[in-house]
Amino acid sequence: MTALVHETDPVEGYLAALAAAVHGPAKARTRMLAEIRDGLEDAVSAQGSIPRHHAAARALRGFGTVEEVAASCQLELTIAQTRHTSRALALTVPFLLACWYLIRTAGPSGDGQVPRVAQLVAAHLTGAATIAAVLAAAALAATGTLARWLPTPPGLPRVVAWTSTSTGAAMAVATIALLAASPSSANWPLVVLAGLFTAVSHAMVAGSARACRECARLTC
Known part of the structure; x- marks a missing residue:
């Protein structure tokens, strides 16, 4: 029909x-x-x-023509997707940093708290996650309030796309490491909770990153 x-x-x-x-x-x-x-x-x-x-x-x-109108529409949709992906990072990363901070500051497994491997994973991913959060905030500003006075940087969607892709991959690694380390931890509820929240965050960020890569590809 x-x-x-x-x-x-x-x-x-x-x-x-x-x-x-x-x-x-x-x-x-x-x-x-x-x-x-x-x-x-x-x-x-x-x-x-x-x-x-x-x-x-x-x-x-x-x-x-469809091609002419699609090019104009895609540019606007790419900016919208960039904001959507940046928002996903901005909402999830701060909570992850808080969880990972608790793991890093808890005592190691020898003191009956958190396995050393979980602490190392949290420590190594904190820097990357912090950079992603800062970029997300900058991207939201550049495509929001600042866009009234300044043009949106043409490469911003691609930068956000690949930064969120890298962050999503790091979240997947952290999920596996944290859940694997939880059985040997006396404070296993904290490690499991951090692992589960990291997994949920990965699902949110990875899907949005994939869509952002596609939009960036079509805009270039």
Whole structure:
């Protein structure tokens, strides 16, 4: 039924092709396509009482090709995805740093607290996570308030994409190390909790990073 509608209605066919060509956060993408649909319908209505098929064809000729409109839309969606990914980092990393700080400052396994391997993992990943958090905050500022006065750096989406990818990979390593070390820890609830929270954070960041890489690739 959907294919039939697209074959008989040029507007729906145009929107379907545009939807397939752009990538970004679901809400932003849906809202953008709805606005374009409204604009096209207004343009079709402005053609007068001629048959819809001919009115739609005229409206589409004046609107631009799918490739032209997709390029403009993708730039906006890439910025939206960059903010989405930066927000995921900004929300998860501070809690991870707090968990890892508790592990680092707890006594080693010889004192009945936390295995040394868990402390080493937390210590080595803290620096990378801190850099990611700072970058996330800077990216949110650059694509938010500062964007009113300064252009968004063209390479920012790619930097955020690969920084979040690296951070997500580090989170996966930390999850495995922490959960593996938990059985030998007298304070195992703390280690398990940190491992589980790191796993959840990895799922959030890794998925958003993958989408950000795709958006950055399409924008370049």
